[in-house]
Amino acid sequence: MKLIPVEQIPKMNGYHKLQDLIEKFVNGDAKIVKVDFTEDDYKSPTVCRSCLAAAIKRSKRSVKVWRRGNEVFLSRDI
Incomplete structure (x- = not known):
């Protein structure tokens, strides 16, 4: 392991x-x-779903995020 100055x-x-x-x-x-x-x-569908859920919460939009297997979906919260 080494340190790189930036x-x-x-x-x-x-x-x-x-x-x-x-x-x-x-x-x-x-x-x-x-x-x-x-x-x-994203590394995995779980990470993608988690990041989207956090972003949706910050945006205060009525959108839901779903993970089904290896796929991620967005749906309107009706």
Whole structure:
């Protein structure tokens, strides 16, 4: 293990991407959508679902997030 000096800590940019994704879903017509993610985005479906749930809670939108097997879905909370 070694230490590498850097000038500054990189900014987190995933938060804004998730908020944009949530806004796109809320403003769209679909009642249920499947979230298409890769291993580059999230390590597993559980991690993806957890991150989306936290982002939805912060956005205060009435959206639910579901994980079924290896797939993640968003649905409108009616």
